[in-house]
Amino acid sequence: MATHTMIVRSSSSSLAASSPLTETLPLFTTRSLTFPRKSSFSRLRLRFFAEKLSQIDSSNGCASLQDSGDNLTEEHDTKEESSTLSITVVGASGDLAKKKIFPALFALFYEGCLPKDFSVFGYARTKLTHEDLRVMISRTLTCRIDQRENCADKMDQFLQRCFYHSGQYNSEEDFAELNTKLKEKEEGKLSNRLYYLSIPPNIFVDVVRCASLRASSVNGWTRVIVEKPFGRDSESSGELTRCLKQYLTEEQIFRIDHYLGKELVENLSVLRFSNLVFEPLWSRNYIRNVQLIFSEDFGTEGRGGYFDQYGIIRDIMQNHLLQILALFAMETPVSLDAEDIRSEKVKVLRSMKPLLLQDMIVGQYKGHSKGGKAYPGYIDDPTVPNNSLTPTFAAAAMFINNARWDGVPFLMKAGKALHTRGAEIRVQFRHVPGNLYKKNFATDLDKATNELVIRVQPDEGIYLRINNKVPGLGMRLDRSDLNLLYRSRYPREIPDAYERLLLDAIEGERRLFIRSDELDAAWDLFTPALKELEQKKIVPELYPYGSRGPVGAHYLASKYNVRWGDLEDA
Numbered sequence: 392m393a394t395h396t397m398i399v400r401s402s403s404s405s406l407a408a409s410s411p412l413t414e415t416l417p418l419f420t421t422r423s424l425t426f427p428r429k430s431s432f433s434r435l436r437l438r439f440f441a442e443k444l445s446q447i448d449s450s451n452g453c454a455s456l457q458d459s460g461d462n463l464t465e466e467h468d469t470k471e472e473s474s475t476l477s478i479t480v481v482g483a484s485g486d487l488a489k490k491k492i493f494p495a496l497f498a499l500f501y502e503g504c505l506p507k508d509f510s511v512f513g514y515a516r517t518k519l520t521h522e523d524l525r526v527m528i529s530r531t532l533t534c535r536i537d538q539r540e541n542c543a544d545k546m547d548q549f550l551q552r553c554f555y556h557s558g559q560y561n562s563e564e565d566f567a568e569l570n571t572k573l574k575e576k577e578e579g580k581l582s583n584r585l586y587y588l589s590i591p592p593n594i595f596v597d598v599v600r601c602a603s604l605r606a607s608s609v610n611g612w613t614r615v616i617v618e619k620p621f622g623r624d625s626e627s628s629g630e631l632t633r634c635l636k637q638y639l640t641e642e643q644i645f646r647i648d649h650y651l652g653k654e655l656v657e658n659l660s661v662l663r664f665s666n667l668v669f670e671p672l673w674s675r676n677y678i679r680n681v682q683l684i685f686s687e688d689f690g691t692e693g694r695g696g697y698f699d700q701y702g703i704i705r706d707i708m709q710n711h712l713l714q715i716l717a718l719f720a721m722e723t724p725v726s727l728d729a730e731d732i733r734s735e736k737v738k739v740l741r742s743m744k745p746l747l748l749q750d751m752i753v754g755q756y757k758g759h760s761k762g763g764k765a766y767p768g769y770i771d772d773p774t775v776p777n778n779s780l781t782p783t784f785a786a787a788a789m790f791i792n793n794a795r796w797d798g799v800p801f802l803m804k805a806g807k808a809l810h811t812r813g814a815e816i817r818v819q820f821r822h823v824p825g826n827l828y829k830k831n832f833a834t835d836l837d838k839a840t841n842e843l844v845i846r847v848q849p850d851e852g853i854y855l856r857i858n859n860k861v862p863g864l865g866m867r868l869d870r871s872d873l874n875l876l877y878r879s880r881y882p883r884e885i886p887d888a889y890e891r892l893l894l895d896a897i898e899g900e901r902r903l904f905i906r907s908d909e910l911d912a913a914w915d916l917f918t919p920a921l922k923e924l925e926q927k928k929i930v931p932e933l934y935p936y937g938s939r940g941p942v943g944a945h946y947l948a949s950k951y952n953v954r955w956g957d958l959e960d961a
C-alpha cells in the first residue's frame with residue numbers, strides 16, 4: 392500500500408487560524424506521520440468497516456470501504472479514543488433541523504458512523520430544556536429498516552448524547568456559555584467541532600463571528616456547514632464569502648447543496664467514467680439536448696417568507712440543477728480528489744454562456760379547486776405580498792461554449808405546486824442517420840430517438856429508452872426501456888443526502904461541497920437575467936396549483952426544437 396509522509400502542525404485556537412494542513416489531518420499534533428495514501432477513506436469508515444465487515448451483506452454508508460484495501464493502524468485507534476466530536480446544530484428549533492439534520496445524525500449513529508465519543512448540541516433562541524429537545528427530535532427519528540433490532544435502544548442512546556443551549560445568534564456571551572458546555576462534554580480530550588448553520592442566511596455571519604471568537608476548538612478542527620442560499624446574486628454572495636472569511640478559512644467552510652448528496656447524483660460520475668458505453672456518446676456528436684427537471688407537488692406552504700425573497704431560480708436552479716449540470720457536463724477530472732473534481736466543475740461552469748432573459752420563462756401558481764378541495768395560490772400565503780411577482784416556476788435554456796457541448800441546449804425546468812414530485816436528468820440522443828426502419832416510425836422520427844433517464848427521485852432508477860422489435864411475425868417496432876430500478880436491484884434503503892454530507896464534513900471530505908469559485912461561477916450565470924427580470928418586473932405566467940406548469944415552457948423548448956421528455960412519459 393502506498394504511504395505518504397508529511398509534517399503536520401498543531402491547530403490553533405481561532406477558526407481562521409486553522410490551516411488547510413490541520414484541517415486535513417486534524418487529529419494529530421506536531422510530528423512526522425505516516426498515513427494511508429487513500430486519505431479520503433476515513434478512520435471512522437475504516438473502523439466501521441473493520442468492525443462490521445462480517446455482518447454486512449451489501450454496502451451502505453460506512454461500509455462503502457469494503458474495497459478500500461486500507462488497514463487500520465493502532466495509532467489511528469488510539470487517537471480516536473482520545474478525541475471527541477461535538478456537532479452543534481444552530482437553528483435547532485427550525486424546520487430543516489427537525490426534518491433532516493437530527494434524523495441524519497441519528498442514522499449515522501445507528502450505522503456506527505459517528506466516533507465513539509460524540510455529542511450533539513442544539514442551539515437556538517427558543518427556550519428549551521435538554522429534555523424538550525430530545526422529545527422534539529424523537530418525533531422525527533426513524534430506524535432505516537423497520538423492526539431492525541435495538542432500534543429503540545439506539546434511539547435512547549442517541550438522545551442521551553443530545554443537549555440544548557438557548558442563546559441569541561449575535562451574542563458572544565451566549566456562545567461563550569455554549570463553549571463551556573461543550574468543554575464539559577469534551578472532558579479535556581482533543582476536540583473537533585462541527586457547526587451546522589440551519590438558520591436564515593442573514594444571521595450566518597453573526598453566528599460565525601460568535602462561534603469563531605468564543606466557541607471554536609482549541610486543539611482540534613472546527614468546521615462550519617453553511618446552508619443555502621449563499622447570497623442572492625454575484626455581489627451579495629461575494630460579500631457573504633468575504634465576511635465569512637474574516638473568521639474562517641475556505642477549508643473550514645462547507646457550503647452544502649444537498650442534491651450533491653443524493654445517490655443518483657453521486658452516481659453520475661460512476662455512470663459516465665466507469666462505463667465504456669456512455670463516455671464516447673457524451674458530447675454534441677450524439678446528444679441532442681439535456682433536460683434537468685425538478686418538480687414538487689406542493690407549494691411554498693410555511694416557507695413563503697423565505698421563498699418570496701428568493702424565488703425558484705435561486706432556490707433550485709442556480710444551485711441544485713446547475714450542480715447536476717456541472718457534474719454531467721464536466722471533463723474527466725484528473726482524479727477523484729475533491730479539488731480535481733471541483734476544478735473541473737468550475738471549468739465547465741465558466742465555459743457556459745450567462746442565461747439570457749429571452750431564454751427563460753417564469754410562472755407562479757394560482758389557487759385551484761380539485762375534487763372538492765381548494766388549493767391556495769402562491770399569493771394566498773399570508774407571508775407573501777399580494778402583488779408578489781416571485782416565480783414559483785421557471786424554465787431556462789443554457790449553453791456551454793466548449794468543443795464538447797457547443798450548440799447543445801441544456802434545458803432546466805423547476806416548479807412548485809405542480810402535478811407531481813420528482814427530479815430527473817433526461818438525455819435525448821440524436822436521430823440514427825439513414826435509419827433503415829424509419830418507415831416504422833411514420834412521420835415522427837423524434838419518437839425514434841434514444842433517451843437516457845436518470846431519475847434522481849422518487850423511486851430512483853436509470854433507464855435507457857431503445858427501439859425494439861415487437862415479437863411476432865411482422866416487423867413492428869416499439870420503444871422499450873432497459874431499466875435499472877433501484878428498489879429491485881438494491882433493496883436496501885438509500886441513505887438520505889444529509890447523512891452522506893454530514894459524514895463527509897466530519898471526515899473533512901469536500902468533494903460534495905461547493906467551493907467559493909464554483910459559487911462565483913454559478914452566480915455569474917444567473918445574476919444578469921435575475922436582475923433584468925426584477926428590473927423589468929416581468930409578470931410570471933399563472934398556472935393552476937397541481938397542473939403541469941405554464942405553457943410558456945413548451946414554447947421555450949420548441950424554440951430549440953426540443954420536447955420535454957417528462958411530458959412524453961405522461
Ligand SMILES: NC(=O)C1=CN([C@@H]2O[C@H](COP(=O)(O)OP(=O)(O)OC[C@H]3O[C@@H](n4cnc5c(N)ncnc54)[C@H](OP(=O)(O)O)[C@@H]3O)[C@@H](O)[C@H]2O)C=CC1
Nearest residue numbers: 482484485486487488515516517589590591592618619620
Ligand atoms: N427547510 C428546508 O427544507 C430547507 C432549508 N434550507 C435552508 O436551511 C436553513 C434553515 O431552514 P429552515 O429550518 O427551514 O428555517 P427556519 O425558518 O425554520 O429557521 C430555523 C431557525 O432559525 C431561527 N430563525 C428563524 N427566522 C429567524 C430570524 N429572522 N432571525 C433570527 N432567527 C431566526 C428560528 O429559531 P429560534 O427562533 O428558536 O431562534 C428557527 O427555528 C435556511 O438557510 C434555509 O434556506 C435549505 C434547504 C431545505
Ligand SMILES: O=C1O[C@H](COP(=O)(O)O)[C@@H](O)[C@H](O)[C@H]1O
Nearest residue numbers: 619649687706707711814848888
Ligand atoms: O433546497 C431546497 O430543496 C427542497 C427540495 O429538496 P428535496 O430533497 O426534498 O427534493 C425544496 O423544497 C426547497 O424549496 C429548497 O430550498
